[in-house]
Amino acid sequence: MADRLTQLQDAVDQLANQFVASIYYVNKHHDLQTLSATDSVRDTKKENEGAQRDPQDVEPLPAQQFKDGQRELAQDLITKEQQIEFLISVLPGLENSEKDQERMIKQLEEDLKVAEEQRKQALKEKEAVLARLEGVLRNVKRP
Known part of the structure; x- marks a missing residue:
């Protein structure tokens, strides 16, 4: 088994990967909505017709499925953060x-x-x- 500092570093790396995956999920599956009257949503599908599909295209999910996905990602982030807090708490010498x-x-x-x-x-x-x-x-x- 790895030492505590290595475990902590691995957990921090995993948390960073989870942050990136969460941002990607939200960016990829958000609903295309305007926030103000002056905003507009471009129709990138018409602009890209005939061209190869860009992997960065937004694929909106149904509202409930999107929220469920966000909730699951948030719970995973919280769980990983709690693991990191535990690893920090058991490091030797913190109380001395x-x-x-x-x-x-x-x-x-x-x-x-x-x-x-x-x-x-x-x-x-x-x-x-x-x-x-x-x-x-x-x-x-x-x-």
């Missing part, structure tokens, strides 16, 4: 100041030194026990 983190690192370094000394002592004991065992085995005589 820099000095607290430095203190914890120093404490961990001291714990590591103690553990290393214990390991070295255990190795010495192992060598001593092994030497004693070899001595005992050499002194054993066959009947």
Whole structure:
């Protein structure tokens, strides 16, 4: 499993892709309506007759289907944003100041030194026990 920062970066990338897909959906499937009396809607189909179809043409969807699509896209965006918030909340160190983190690192370094000394002592004991065992085995005589 990837580390938390990689997961966060992947989630942010996915959110950006979802934004682009949402904008494309709205641009592609909106209803051609005028917003004021001075606006007009061009009939691009008549202008492009005989020419190859432009992939950017608007294909209006029925109003309810368009709204349902927008609602689904919005829910997906919200879900992804919540995932990002969760990933941010579980990042280590957010509740600790820099000095607290430095203190914890120093404490961990001291714990590591103690553990290393214990390991070295255990190795010495192992060598001593092994030497004693070899001595005992050499002194054993066959009947």
